[in-house]
Amino acid sequence: MALKITVIGTGYLGATHAAAMAELGFEVMGLDVVPEKIDKLRRGEVPMYEPGLEELLRRHVAGIEGSTGRLRFTMDWAELGEFGDVHFVCVNTPQRHGEYACDMSYVDSAIASLAPHLKGPALVVGKSTVPVGSADRLAAYLAEHAPAGADAELAWNPEFLREGFAVQDTLHPDRIVVGVRSERSEKLLREVYATPVEEGSPFVVTDFPTAELVKTSANSFLATKISFINAMAELCEATGGDVAKLAEAIGYDDRIGRKFLRAGIGFGGGCLPKDIRAFMARAGELGADQALTFLREIDSINMRQRGRMVELTRQELGGGPFLGKRVAVLGATFKPDSDDVRDSPALNVAGQIHLQGGQVTVYDPKGMDNARRIFPTLGYADSALEAVRGAHVVLHLTEWQEFRELDPAELGEVAAERVVLDGRNALDAEAWRRAGWRFRAMGRPGA
Ligand code: UGA
Numbered sequence: 241m242a243l244k245i246t247v248i249g250t251g252y253l254g255a256t257h258a259a260a261m262a263e264l265g266f267e268v269m270g271l272d273v274v275p276e277k278i279d280k281l282r283r284g285e286v287p288m289y290e291p292g293l294e295e296l297l298r299r300h301v302a303g304i305e306g307s308t309g310r311l312r313f314t315m316d317w318a319e320l321g322e323f324g325d326v327h328f329v330c331v332n333t334p335q336r337h338g339e340y341a342c343d344m345s346y347v348d349s350a351i352a353s354l355a356p357h358l359k360g361p362a363l364v365v366g367k368s369t370v371p372v373g374s375a376d377r378l379a380a381y382l383a384e385h386a387p388a389g390a391d392a393e394l395a396w397n398p399e400f401l402r403e404g405f406a407v408q409d410t411l412h413p414d415r416i417v418v419g420v421r422s423e424r425s426e427k428l429l430r431e432v433y434a435t436p437v438e439e440g441s442p443f444v445v446t447d448f449p450t451a452e453l454v455k456t457s458a459n460s461f462l463a464t465k466i467s468f469i470n471a472m473a474e475l476c477e478a479t480g481g482d483v484a485k486l487a488e489a490i491g492y493d494d495r496i497g498r499k500f501l502r503a504g505i506g507f508g509g510g511c512l513p514k515d516i517r518a519f520m521a522r523a524g525e526l527g528a529d530q531a532l533t534f535l536r537e538i539d540s541i542n543m544r545q546r547g548r549m550v551e552l553t554r555q556e557l558g559g560g561p562f563l564g565k566r567v568a569v570l571g572a573t574f575k576p577d578s579d580d581v582r583d584s585p586a587l588n589v590a591g592q593i594h595l596q597g598g599q600v601t602v603y604d605p606k607g608m609d610n611a612r613r614i615f616p617t618l619g620y621a622d623s624a625l626e627a628v629r630g631a632h633v634v635l636h637l638t639e640w641q642e643f644r645e646l647d648p649a650e651l652g653e654v655a656a657e658r659v660v661l662d663g664r665n666a667l668d669a670e671a672w673r674r675a676g677w678r679f680r681a682m683g684r685p686g687a
Contacts, residue, residue, distance in 0.1 A: 242266060243431055246324035248350050250277050250313070252406060252580075253367060253399055254330030255286060256293055260410040261328075262300035262311040264435050269323045270313045278313045289579035289606045292407040321357020326428055327364045328397075329354075335514040342371050342518035351378050358386035363428050367399045369455050369515055371522040375419060375448035395425045396448055398455035403509065404577030415442045419451025456522075459515040460535060465500040466507050467541040473503035473683025474548075483683030484665050503683045505585040505637060505663040506545040508574035513539070513583050545682070546588045549635070549663050552680060553593060556633055556659050562598030566656065568631035570624055571638025571664075572604035572611035579606040586637035587615055589663065594618055603627035605642050629654040639666035648675035 247258040250272040258270040272278050277287050284298040298304050300311040331346035347368050379394040386392035396419035401409035416433050420426045437443050473483040483503045491498030516535045523532040557565050574584040581587055594600045601619040621627035628634055628651045636643055652658050652675050660672055662681040672679045680686055
């Protein structure tokens with residue numbers, strides 16, 4: 241009989257995973273503890289902006305006209321425990337308030353809520369990003385608290401999806417990593433992922449700590465790449481070099497590669513910043529902190545870029561205070577094709593300038609509601625053109641396609657001064673200069 245799958249937690253990761261499992265042909269039940277999320281998902285609505293996810297969900301959610309009906313949602317742990325053979329834990333693990341360490345309370349409470357309902361053989365699969373050593377601890381908890389005892393097994397299966405590409409990354413992962421302790425667990429997970437594996441996704445089997453470390457080390461490597469190129473941008477600025485050319489040139493070496501070498505205001509979001517911090521905190525607990533002290537530098541290079549953008553803006557406005565200056569900010573989300581503003585470098589820069597007296601007007605294609613919620617005192621406009629109207633300087637801080645398609649001549653008509661700063665090295669400098677703009681970008685020669 242086909243496996244029945246449950247997904248606990250319906251954020252970016254869980255909602256996408258649940259819909260993808262239904263797409264692969266499984267009967268799926270999703271659970272969340274937030275009633276509003278469940279109500280929305282039952283209506284086929286996604287609680288966030290993620291390209292393609294709503295369509296995928298609507299194709300499978302029971303009760304939606306024309307759907308396969310393979311995907312249902314509940315808030316009832318007993319129903320979930322009864323239903324599933326394989327339970328994926330997809331709740332989030334944010335940074336603990338006031339500390340670097342990871343907050344495990346959602347994972348711990350998901351496992352504690354599920355355990356009493358595991359009455360027969362079941363596999364619980366952790367997907368959340370956790371400190372190394374957690375899987376070991378949670379497996380022991382399950383064996384002790386599930387009525388099924390040792391038949392309630394645990395596996396760790398980290399997730400590598402990127403926001404903005406979540407559907408594609410989940411249906412066609414570039415690798416599947418499973419930390420397992422038994423052949424039975426491995427066999428079940430090979431069954432779950434049979435389709436992507438057949439299509440060529442590598443399937444890597446490891447022990448628990450390796451699976452947990454794969455995730456945090458992958459994100460640390462990506463963070464390191466970005467901070468490396470931003471450090472080179474600082475050197476380019478000190479010497480008159482051009483970091484975009486530099487990235488292109490070193491990127492032709494396929495040991496280095498072109499990806500994740502875009503200099504600018506740095507990385508943000510709900511993953512990279514908190515993951516490198518939690519990794520350092522965990523290494524400290526393990527007495528291996530020296531191994532990761534370099535991540536402290538990666539973090540500080542990254543955070544420095546936000547301040548550098550503020551200073552570059554100040555310079556372009558004549559070097560004095562921001563009082564009375566109108567600043568247009570294009571972009572609020574931490575990356576394009578997402579409405580996520582968590583630890584967004586763009587909003588951080590906008591916020592700093594606002595706090596120093598600048599009159600900031602923000603426009604973002606999808607992130608306006610979320611941005612307003614966390615920064616209600618910033619000004620907001622309904623379009624890029626409206627944000628730029630009357631501005632003394634324009635900051636391009638999130639590289640949405642929409643911004644690359646803007647007509648610099650049209651914007652030039654409404655701006656008070658034609659000065660644009662590209663914090664993402666993504667605009668066509670020549671096109672802006674031709675339209676009479678002074679164009680500056682981080683790590684590149686001036687106008
Ligand atoms: C990241 C990882 O890329 C995923 O593989 C991982 O699964 C995910 O975290 C997670 O742990 O859940 P994501 O947070 O969606 O994915 O964002 P990225 O695409 O990695 O971008 C992170 C930040 O780096 C963004 O603010 C982006 O603007 C910035 N970035 C990216 C640069 O500044 N330069 C670059 O060259 C690339």
